[in-house]
Amino acid sequence: MPDSVDPDFAVAESMPEQLRLQNQLCFPLYAASRLVTRLYQPQLDRLGLTYPQYVVLMILWESAPLTVNEIGQRAMLSSNTLTPLLKRLEAQGLVSRQRDSADERRVVISLTEQGLALRGECECIPQTLFEQAGLNVEEALELKRLLDALLPGLERAVEGTA
Amino acid sequence: MPDSVDPDFAVAESMPEQLRLQNQLCFPLYAASRLVTRLYQPQLDRLGLTYPQYVVLMILWESAPLTVNEIGQRAMLSSNTLTPLLKRLEAQGLVSRQRDSADERRVVISLTEQGLALRGECECIPQTLFEQAGLNVEEALELKRLLDALLPGLERAVEGTA
DNA sequence: ATAAATTAAATCGTGCACGATTTAATTGCT
DNA sequence: AGCAATTAAATCGTGCACGATTTAATTTAT
Incomplete structure (x- = not known):
């Protein structure tokens, strides 16, 4: 053992290689995802959107109208995340939410004129x-x-x- | 124009290529990051940890003791996220938090014996x-x-x- | 020496994520 | 027809993320 004065020598020395942050795939994935979201923010702020809201709008721009579940499959999100998010988009006048009369369990999300217009701003x-x-x-x-x-x-x- | 009966034809038709979810780099990044975190959850649940807590512990296993800022630099997180997270780790008896007597602005985070022992479980x-x-x-x-x-x-x- | 600037944590508010549960509508099965 | 199983949203609780602000300690430049 070298005569190191580093008080953490013992800790670092026994650190298994596979647990070092530098050797993990998950961490750069986690970091890159958050950085990209932060990079989007200034652009989205001008439109009053968050990144997840922007994702949902991209999905709707492509295939609206969709049910909550259909949006969820594409975005890999479920109703516990989507319901409040969609209510916020509705409050902003970008989408409308209405029960499917053919199946009252479903809620169909459509784009409003304003929500569709926002697409041009995002191109x-x-x-x-x-x-x-x-x-x-x-x-x-x-x-x-x-x-x-x-x-x-x-x-x-x-x-x-x- | 083809005689499509798809009511969304007009919407999909005018969708700019660069706004399609399929053509974006950001979305698979966002999705993969969340999926990986979810994949970790069952393993971490057994230890009573969340993924961000696990990241902070990996950092500490490598170089404890560290100040909140030093952890923040490595994890790309700041005190508004770290302070409550570290308090939860402290409440679980995995880390200790104490003001640096040489600079009372700093809070030094150390691993407890229990926090260090958890590393073995995670290898x-x-x-x-x-x-x-x-x-x-x-x-x-x-x-x-x-x-x-x-x-x-x-x-x-x-x-x-x- | 001291006032201004800087730095370190903490605090606050909003909005995801997501496991778990609840509510209500529809489907399937006898 | 009628009841169990399934499905779709909504609700609830916890814990991140993060911009913005606050508090307090230290550094710097007068």
């Missing part, structure tokens, strides 16, 4: 942020490819343990 | 989850490499807009 956001983050196109595509390949296995694993 | 978690998610080693390494390369640019961009 430039991805490109702006892409440049702001100084992303390399090839690396970004490769990253997306790997993440898309990872997701099905993760979903299966999460279901399996539930 | 197998990364390997277990890696297998549970059916991760391919090469892809995982490549993914980690890309994410690690992405983080500095994201951090710079987030600072720049603040």
